[in-house]
Amino acid sequence: MEVLIDLPKGSAPRGIAIVCHPQPLLGGHAMHKVPHLLARTLSEAGWFVARPNFRGVGRSGGAHDAGIGEAQDVLALHAQMCAEQPGVRVALVGFSFGAFVQAKVAHALAQRGQPAWRTCLAGMPSGEVEGQRRYETPVDLPDALVVHGELDDRVPLAAVLDWARPQSQPILVVPGADHFFTGKLPVLRRLVLAHLAG
Known part of the structure; x- marks a missing residue:
């Protein structure tokens, strides 16, 4: 698995952030503008950031596995980073398909009694989305x-609200934002920084 590293600004890192990219089948990769912006933002805020390329992307081996193998890979990366830096808090950050993968990772870690310190999910797919793909997103x-x-046209807001409703999961809706938060990335940046500021 190829992993891009963004080193923290300053001395001791605030923690580790694993940032995941959008759908590889649609050209998603670790250098996509949204994960790239989030990684740069977090490194400037003092986080050690790891951006994996999912299976079959960049120099990562394997083939797309609909989020199952990708989540296993991120869990392995999480375990390795925690072993190398024991006791350091870990944040999971994902955009689009990367948010779906991080939801699976967060759920698996919680089931193991080792929850991530914080999780940030933007543009997360749930249910049926554009292209007749279906996502069973963990709760x-x-x-x-x-x-x-x-105004997300790839993942309708209604689908995410349907996912959130049974568990009363709050959803922060950015007015006027499309799937890629075009023109609204500063808002997304502020929300993620605020969530990881504790």
């Missing part, structure tokens, strides 16, 4: 910030 995500664009 019960502790300390999760879920951000969605009001």
Whole structure:
């Protein structure tokens, strides 16, 4: 697995942030503008940031696995980073398909009794989305910030609200934002920084 590293500004890192990218089948990769912006933002705020390329992307081996193998890979990366820096808090950050993967990772860690310190999910797919793809997004995500664009045409806001309703999961809706938060990335940036400021 190829992992891009953004080193923290300053001395001791505030923690580790694993930032995941959008759908590889649609050209998503670790250098996509949204994960790239979030990684740069977090490194400037003092976080050690790891951005994996999912299976079959960049120099990562394997083939797309609909989020199952990708979540296993991120869990392995999480375990390795925690072993190398024991006791350091870890934040999971994901955009689009990367948010779906991070939801699976957060759920698995919580089930193991080792929840991520914080989770930030933006543009997360749930249910049926554009292209007739279906996502069974896990529920019960502790300390999760879920951000969605009001005008998201790839993942309708209604689908995310349907996912959130049974568990009363709050959703932060950015008015006028599309799936890629075009023109609204500063808002997304502020929300993520605020959630990880504790």
